[in-house]
Amino acid sequence: MYPKRCGACGGRVAPSTGALPFSVRGETVKVPGIEHGVCADCSEVYLALDAAEQLQTEAIRMSKAARGLLAPDEIREIRRSFAMSQVAFEELLGVGSKTVVRWEKGTVFQSTTADRLMRLLRAQPELAMVLASGELYARACASAERVRI
């Protein structure tokens, strides 16, 4: 809940629904349909906690869509379609520790390459078996041996 009286000027805070700006990676995204309170006198905006979360989640989704990237919930859906933990999915994709959790939270945006790899896995799920088998890449120890020869 937001306050009934404005903390800045003491004016009345009235309920409203509309587009609010949110900054994602230095870019301002206007998210429509956010419930909020607005001061009748100074226009200060107040957000309830769930509305603030909704604003952030939707702003990240819109920003990623504008860049042609899968949304955090789409990444989660793809991972879950393989019944994989975040750690197992990181190993499958060959990305670092905690990378998938950050993608799924939206705090870090996946590269275009990782995005396309995940789209490929969604379109052709059997490719996960190929990836998991290690057939497509030389493991670190194997390539080290090759260097010695």
Ligand SMILES: [Zn+2]
């Ligand atoms: Zn005010």
